[in-house]
Amino acid sequence: MDEKQLTKFLLDFQKGNIDIAEAVKELKDLPFKDIGFAKVDYHRELRKDRPEVVLCEGKSLDQIEGIIKLLGEKSKNVLATRASREVYEKIKNLYPTAKYYEQARIIIINEEKKIKNEKTILVITAGTSDIRVAEEAVVTAEAFGNKVDRLYDVGVAGLHRLLYNLDKLRQANVLIVVAGMEGALASVVGGLVNRPVIAVPTSVGYGTNFGGLTALLSMLNSCSDGIGVVNIDNGFGAASLAHQINSSS
Template sequence: MKREDIVSILQAYKAGSLPEGEALDKLAEMPFEEMRFAEIDHHRELRQGMPEVIYAAGKTPEQVRDIFASLYAHSEGNLLATRATREHYEKVLEKVPEAQFDEMARAVYLDRDKRIMRDETHNILIMTAGTSDVPVAEEARLTAYLFGNSVHTCYDCGVAGIHRLFAHLPEIKAANVIIVIAGMEGALASVVGGLTNKPVIAVPTSVGYGASFQGVAALLSMLNSCAMGVSVVNIDNGFGAGALASKINKLR
């Protein structure tokens, strides 16, 4: 719910033009909106600084459209629907024609902060071991960007050709938070963690042959990293990494 809506209700109550009971009823309706298939958390923007993010997988295009439209009407910040398809996007356009679709990130989004000046001195760096990891990286990049951060990327610089990684040492040193995304054995996170004193968020991906077990091998490798300051999110969870990196970046 937009902050000015709450302020307006409180002002009307204080001025005596809105009875106490009606004011309480209006405020009680604001925390979340009950829909037949969802309960939308309209207070999340007030609590966390970003409207509720929609996880589109498993939802019909019509459901994503209606949730997106409700968030659009009751919020001020950027909007994001992750793991979305073009079908989801085409339905969202029926009610929010300004929405955009990032096919690589698999996301429908609305960027209301296109002219915002992002702090380049506090940037998030996203690195991938290989090109196959880029879809997860793009989800992380778009998430961090929509959360108001300056984001840089270095893709396909894994340990199989480690000289490629060393070529990006200036970017590693300049970053405030680093997201490292890798499948296979997930070794890149440990190497980067050993090269920097900045927080490293490791994202295992489901990229790899049979014994990688759809990302479990990389996950366990990253959890067992001996490099100091490496945290780990779930397999293929680019959104979670982008959101966490944003919170860390804004604290530092």
């Protein structure tokens, strides 16, 4: 039941067009359904104004299938994040039209490509090794109805590559900067634009990168203002925040 259907249902109920038994039947799925290993939230999409999302990491194939089967029956779009090809093959049996974005590790059920916001989210990477995390952000932001552009491999090791694209940077409404190693790119971008910058540290790098911790601390200590930082490799979280900023600005 989406927002329009819920409104219509409540109006019909007030007018007496729906009896008590039917109302109980319709409302029994609010706000969630308990299936033992999960409490499936049917109305998160209504509250958050974005498709439902299922994190596949740490769940068994049967658990993933059980959750997505219920959500897919009631939601327009469902995203399954951190999904392997094995998970995709399982889900494809339920939803043959499900699409798998392998680099982003995202499955989209009932995909609806519709741009709801013309303001651009620009996703930038320092290096090619950061693209996996960047694509998680791109696919998520697009699924949420945003216009997304990419600018990859423009890190500080060759700063002229970034400066060559200065117009693109300044035209974006929100910028997501994905970088490993020492994570310096977020500070550089933050110093060049007057828009919100969301920094995503990645676990890419040599030696004392410490699995992304060095980049994370560097981004948190940025001398450029207007930068927010999400957790290591969290492309999904960056896209979700960018979507909220894009929708409210």
